[in-house]
Amino acid sequence: MTDLAFSPAERDAVYRVIRERRDMRHFSGGVVEPELLERLLQAAHQAPNVGLMQPWRFIRIQKAELRERIAELVEQERQRTAEALGERGAQFMELKVEGIRECAELLVAALPEGREQHVFGRRTLPEMDLASLSCAIQNLWLAARAEGLGMGWVSLFDPQALGQLLGLPSDARAVAILCLGPVQAFYERPMLVEQGWATERPLSELLFTDGWEQR
Template identity: 65%
Template structure:
């Protein structure tokens, strides 16, 4: 039987980058090397996509004024999210949820328009277009960590307002504001764990066999 495995060192590097990936919020203003940025975008473009539809689109934000406008949209939604959290409002407002004004690069990841014409793999699961974009974003995240760069996925914004701001065509939809750049340090644990916002659940609670297991004794706090 053929052995298609990578070497021990290569496999260890892959598992290490997966384990050490972090959703970063604290950045240094140093610029990102353009060749490294191109490698990250190429990694995104190698993501799997249902029916090979490649629904991802990336908008690199280069204008300072536009960054400020995106930041304002995020801040507006941050306040509304805090209010919706009720008793955790003040706790949430103490969290740093984005680094848009500090990071070296801001990239908006979006779903393309005209997705309705893609049926292969989406007839019963149309959300697979979003799954494909998520895979592309994950590729950037892992490649960035391997390059020593941090990345944060910001989803706190009104997608319709951001689409209008970026002059997106009808049917296109922004999925993420990606903050990318050099960092003072990588978090030892996910930041929300370090800040005491939530605790990660073990894999054993997510794994079932043959059928869905009801686990009514689990607590689901307002997160």
């Protein structure tokens, strides 16, 4: 502990929001007030990013017909994913994988055009722009949870098809569909655990020392 640490109550709040963040699929409509949405997006905008390139672009979807077309793209990929899963396909189709039609706000997070110009921190690891965007999404997620709002990250879509739908430049890339808004309750555990799709692994299985451990 150092003099630069937050107070015990403040630290507890930080760890609590990390612990209780959930990838939400069930929303209860409602609205997100403009001031609150601005606050959440500012939190996203304060994310760490390689070379200060700020590689996040957020598109707010407000047209009902556009929201519906995005939902249709996700449904197409949901069907393809079920086919690719083989014998688990039927179980997958029972899962609720998005809340596009029910959430209060729908956002698309994308990487911008011209990313090849940014070499700082990306010469050998060009995917660090994606890592930086992911940090922005995580900031948004944690801030939403702290505000009592749910958020879900939807990745079941064809990036090229969504990019064409939204008029993205040819070298930009849609990365995430983000459902945001009020929920009735947060899942006690990750939804995929509650639904029996997967189990969580303990940190002890994922932490190595001085090299890769064979287990």
